[in-house]
Amino acid sequence: MIGFVSKHKWAFIALLSLMMLYMFEPSKGIQATQSTLSNFKSVGMILPPIFVLIGLLDTWVPREVMVKFMGNRSGFVGGMIAVLLGAMGAGPLYVAFPIAAILIKKGARLAYVFLFLSAWVSVKLPIFMYEWASFGGRFTLLHVISSLMIYSIGSFMMERFLSLETKTMIEDRAETLSA
Amino acid sequence: MSTSILYIIVLSLLFLSFLKDRSKTKKALKKALKSIQKNLSMMITVMMFMGVILTVIDPQFISMIFGKESGIYGVLLGLGIGSVSFMPSFIAFPLGANLLESGAGYPQVAGFISSLMGVGFISFGMESKYFGTKVALMRNLLALLASIVFAAAVGGLL
Numbered sequence: 076m077i078g079f080v081s082k083h084k085w086a087f088i089a090l091l092s093l094m095m096l097y098m099f100e101p102s103k104g105i106q107a108t109q110s111t112l113s114n115f116k117s118v119g120m121i122l123p124p125i126f127v128l129i130g131l132l133d134t135w136v137p138r139e140v141m142v143k144f145m146g147n148r149s150g151f152v153g154g155m156i157a158v159l160l161g162a163m164g165a166g167p168l169y170v171a172f173p174i175a176a177i178l179i180k181k182g183a184r185l186a187y188v189f190l191f192l193s194a195w196v197s198v199k200l201p202i203f204m205y206e207w208a209s210f211g212g213r214f215t216l217l218h219v220i221s222s223l224m225i226y227s228i229g230s231f232m233m234e235r236f237l238s239l240e241t242k243t244m245i246e247d248r249a250e251t252l253s254a
Numbered sequence: 255m256s257t258s259i260l261y262i263i264v265l266s267l268l269f270l271s272f273l274k275d276r277s278k279t280k281k282a283l284k285k286a287l288k289s290i291q292k293n294l295s296m297m298i299t300v301m302m303f304m305g306v307i308l309t310v311i312d313p314q315f316i317s318m319i320f321g322k323e324s325g326i327y328g329v330l331l332g333l334g335i336g337s338v339s340f341m342p343s344f345i346a347f348p349l350g351a352n353l354l355e356s357g358a359g360y361p362q363v364a365g366f367i368s369s370l371m372g373v374g375f376i377s378f379g380m381e382s383k384y385f386g387t388k389v390a391l392m393r394n395l396l397a398l399l400a401s402i403v404f405a406a407a408v409g410g411l412l
Contacts, residue, residue, distance in 0.1 A: 130282035252292060
């Protein structure tokens with residue numbers, strides 16, 4: 076029991092804060108619960124296909140293929156694939172973490188995985204037209220171009236800053252979290 | 255819309271996989287189930303925090319803050335609120351469009367939207383579980399930087 080609670084301590088803290096909100100301001104508590112439930116619904120819809128995709132990727136794509144297309148020597152192609160994969164992503168950022176883990180596990184270069192995450196949050200094809208309609212073309216194009224520039228440079232810099240130990244640690248975690 | 259496309263793609267891939275190799279497909283589905291189990295608690299946590307924060311920092315609160323003459327402070331506030339809160343883009347975009355209509359400036363909204371999508375204060379715990387605190391911190395700072403640059407570019411060019 077204690078093991079279960081400590082393993083999921085953040086879930087309990089989140090639940091506790093939800094209950095506190097309810098106690099101090101019931102109307103806000105109800106609102107927060109409703110918004111949480113609507114999150115469950117919308118994200119719950121995306122999770123099954125995403126995880127099936129991860130499972131298929133894990134069983135069908137051999138490590139050599141991933142290394143060839145997104146590994147250390149994949150060059151520009153690897154970066155392009157990372158951006159495209161991220162741009163196709165549907166859903167909030169945290170849905171991308173398990174996908175990033177399977178990419179790392181299969182031998183993708185870390186800088187490209189960071190680039191993938193960055194594209195996921197900035198260049199989103201499924202909602203591109205929606206952004207255009209909401210804010211106009213110049214705003215949207217500026218968003219895409221400035222993000223891609225900063226994130227491409229930043230992803231490689233991040234990789235450079237990491238020590239070998241940190242990189243190994245990330246690979247180990249990816250291995251256990253997506254085993 | 256994009257969700258149904260996702261389903262169509264994944265179901266076709268699954269079908270292809272099933273035609274080619276049944277046991278491999280079974281293995282893939284088992285893995286899918288296992289990784290859902292591994293991630294569920296973390297994701298539910300993020301969603302609950304999201305519910306709480308979205309209630310405290312609700313759209314009305316945000317509209318109140320982005321006044322007409324909020325200037326650079328408005329941009330900073332936009333970046334700050336965007337970083338700590340988290341909402342799906344189908345809520346964020348109409349909200350941003352509303353803010354513009356009610357008189358907020360483009361740079362403020364740009365900083366808000368970009369950090370909203372990229373800087374994940376609430377999912378930080380989950381992110382550090384995957385990549386370690388250092389990487390999580392670096393990636394979030396990078397996203398913040400990208401948001402600042404975007405807000406500045408919008409301020410200068412729009």
